[in-house]
Amino acid sequence: MTDILIKRLCIIGVGLIGGSFARALRRAGVVDEIVGSGRDAEHLAEAVRLGVIDRFDTDPAVAVQAADMVVLAVPMGAMQSVLAQIKQHLSPDCMITDVGSVKGPLVTAAEAVFGRLPANFVPGHPIAGTEKSGVAASFAELFDGRRVILTPTPQSDPKIVERIRTVWQACGANVISMGVRHHDEVLAATSHLPHMLAYALVDTLARMDDSREIFTYAAGGFRDFTRIASSDPRMWHDICLANQDALLDVMQRFRDDLQLLIDAIANGDSEFIRQTFTRAKQARDAFADSI
Numbered sequence: 685m686t687d688i689l690i691k692r693l694c695i696i697g698v699g700l701i702g703g704s705f706a707r708a709l710r711r712a713g714v715v716d717e718i719v720g721s722g723r724d725a726e727h728l729a730e731a732v733r734l735g736v737i738d739r740f741d742t743d744p745a746v747a748v749q750a751a752d753m754v755v756l757a758v759p760m761g762a763m764q765s766v767l768a769q770i771k772q773h774l775s776p777d778c779m780i781t782d783v784g785s786v787k788g789p790l791v792t793a794a795e796a797v798f799g800r801l802p803a804n805f806v807p808g809h810p811i812a813g814t815e816k817s818g819v820a821a822s823f824a825e826l827f828d829g830r831r832v833i834l835t836p837t838p839q840s841d842p843k844i845v846e847r848i849r850t851v852w853q854a855c856g857a858n859v860i861s862m863g864v865r866h867h868d869e870v871l872a873a874t875s876h877l878p879h880m881l882a883y884a885l886v887d888t889l890a891r892m893d894d895s896r897e898i899f900t901y902a903a904g905g906f907r908d909f910t911r912i913a914s915s916d917p918r919m920w921h922d923i924c925l926a927n928q929d930a931l932l933d934v935m936q937r938f939r940d941d942l943q944l945l946i947d948a949i950a951n952g953d954s955e956f957i958r959q960t961f962t963r964a965k966q967a968r969d970a971f972a973d974s975i
């Protein structure tokens with residue numbers, strides 16, 4: 685028989701990630717009851733119809749009552765206001781975590797709301813997702829074999845960190861821990877920069893006079909490179925502003941390297957071009973072999 689890890693789980697933001705988290709825990713049979721919250725009652729009613737949550741309340745202060753775990757799965761820009769709304773209504777021993785893509789501003793928001801970071805607060809970030817949004821796009825297998833990064837604060841109780849790790853493992857994830865700042869720097873390079881490049885590339889091409897012809901003849905490479913430009917603009921607006929410093933650092937570095945490539949093409953510098961492409965191919969092949 686499977687052990688119940690959570691009696692009442694409250695998910696605020698039952699979309700792609702929050703909904704997948706609920707489905708994965710149901711699949712594992714480790715949660716008794718799941719309560720959802722969000723702004724739109726229709727979205728939450730759909731989550732009940734899909735069997736993702738048991739019931740909901742659009743007021744997060746009501747939804748969190750008597751929960752032993754609360755997960756914030758709303759866009760980054762909504763995290764602080766949700767924390768402020770639930771603060772007075774959490775059970776004293778309730779574990780609090782989140783799935784937000786940037787950790788620094790979340791910790792700052794929690795400090796602003798709680799005064800001192802609670803011992804039962806452990807920020808987290810699943811390195812898994814798709815370009816789709818909403819509960820209808822959620823699925824139980826999303827976290828299978830994927831990494832989840834926990835970024836415990838100095839105040840986080842190690843026992844709570846372990847319990848949250850166990851919950852994510854029940855979702856099928858491999859859990860690692862790292863510092864908040866390091867997380868934001870790494871994700872700026874590996875996730876946030878590629879999204880900025882995909883959005884910028886598609887937008888540039890879409891605004892060209894012959895854009896219809898360009899998209900007509902675009903093939904697999906274009907599709908692969910640009911898939912993530914279909915991601916939710918509101919979510920990525922929040923992420924790029926939340927991780928402004930780390931993202932600007934890596935974008936400026938990329939801009940410098942792109943300028944070197946522009947110069948090499950302009951000057952017919954075959955050696956530079958060959959070396960750049962060869963290095964990139966080796967790095968991409970090694971990455972592909974490792975996953």
Ligand code: NAP
Nearest residue numbers: 697698699700701722723724727762784785813814817818
């Ligand atoms: P999503 O599918 O759009 O879900 C977001 C949910 O939050 C929706 O159910 C929405 O419901 C609710 N919501 C939005 N604003 C709210 C507010 N002010 N108060 C309460 N609920 C609100 O987005 P997602 O992809 O699951 O992303 C959720 C979080 O996961 C984000 O912080 C994102 O950075 C992070 N994340 C995303 C990915 C990814 O690939 N998508 C990967 C890892 C982490 P209503 O519209 O009904 O309010």
